[in-house]
Amino acid sequence: MTNESPIVRISNLRLERGGRTVLSDINLEVPRGRIVAVLGPSGSGKSTLLAALTGELAPAAGTVEVLGQSVPQRRRDLLELRKGIGVLLQGNGLLTDLTAAENVALPLRAHTRLPDAVIRQLVLMKLHAVGLRAAADAFPRELSGGMARRVALARALALDPPLMIYDEPLTGLDPIASGVVMDLMRRLNDTLGLTSIVVTHHVHETLPVADQAIVIANGRIVFSGTPSQLESSQDPLVHQFLKGEPDGPIAFDAAPRAPEAA
Template identity: 80%
Template sequence: MTHPGPIVELSGVRLARGGRTVLDGIDLSVPRGQVVAVLGPSGSGKSTLLAALTGELEPAAGSVRLFGQPMPTRARELLELRKRIGVMLQGNGLLTDLTAAENVALPLRAHTRLPVELIERLVRLKLHAVGLRAAADAFPRELSGGMARRVALARALALDPPLMIYDEPLTGLDPIASGVVMELVRRLNDTLGLTSIVVTHHVHETLPVADHAIVIANGSIVFSGTPAELQATADPLVRQFLDGEPDGPIPFDAVARNAEAA
């Protein structure tokens, strides 16, 4: 099922919500094995792009290809494709009345017919991979924010997806937990042979582990290159975002936040 080309390929993509164009002219190629950071200010359309990558949002124009195939439109084919994509959502999404191990087991119980003993062994492996084997019987309320985020990561990895997508993985985490999570993203990407897309506005924590970075602003990709090239850029629009300046080419106050909470 492997193929030599890019894992993800967007070509001339226009994305709209409620009749309003959010992103236009999006070209993106994600090679196998890379960690790609998708950066941009709040409201820039990062979440809209993520919806297109998972097949939730059909492009108004252009094409989205995953694993060398066009994004399916039929529900059953889309469901099969999504089993090959691990998505770690904002805020963990852990079920509070289930233990860490039970949360990680959910995708395995829902999408496989593996025997209980094998599921339990796989769950232990996944928790071990994120350094939380000892927390298997803990409930989410008993975990720190960083630990809960790592349980969510273990759950996203449960079905061994070749592609991982992280949606704002550092929201609400302190700097130490942020560093642990991003280091884990890199290590798991390399040891498990994954390809990872990290959608975030946390530039300085994400760039050290990324191979490639793109910046989205004002409805399009305004930068694409290596982290070193990004940090060296003199582009005023990109610099405004990197340096957190309130005044510049990105009109922060003009963002239609109710229409697109990216």
């Protein structure tokens, strides 16, 4: 695999949940070093696409390649692949009875046999990268929402994954904390040589840091291009989503959603 090859390649993908097609005819390549924003209304299938990238959901048709290989079905192979994927969940997922440092150390303790002293230094490096080294011994309840999100980001970076996936990273954050998280995402992507996929409906906060944007609506990709191309698009689907208009080609909540088709 060359450095020029895409870190993610999706071809003719169809995804189903509960016997219902959520996404179809999905084709996408994510070049290395980019931040790609995956945008769309609630229920459009953004999180379903993430489930395919991490191997949680097997394709009904088509292929998904991540880090140069098809996403495996065997659990052992899948766990090995996931070491190269950092995931920041919208709910943070921090364990409340552990300190910030102990939370960040979890992946290192689970997947390496490094001595405690080395793990401690690595944890402090990750917390420093997100501007929270001084909060190493604080518990999640002592952190603001933005700080907790950054601790979760440090934990996602613990194993130095080449690919980062952010699932609605701004949920529950105020505008200032949102700006801090997005700026940090861009800076880490550039300084650490990461590739990032950001699934979000926070369009205006995300586009300034993104290199590429795709919009999912009505079960398919309706736009793929640069943020500036997106903002100048005259496509009715794209226009309705960007403007937040209730009437248009996207039928909001017109039918019951399959579980986890967010």
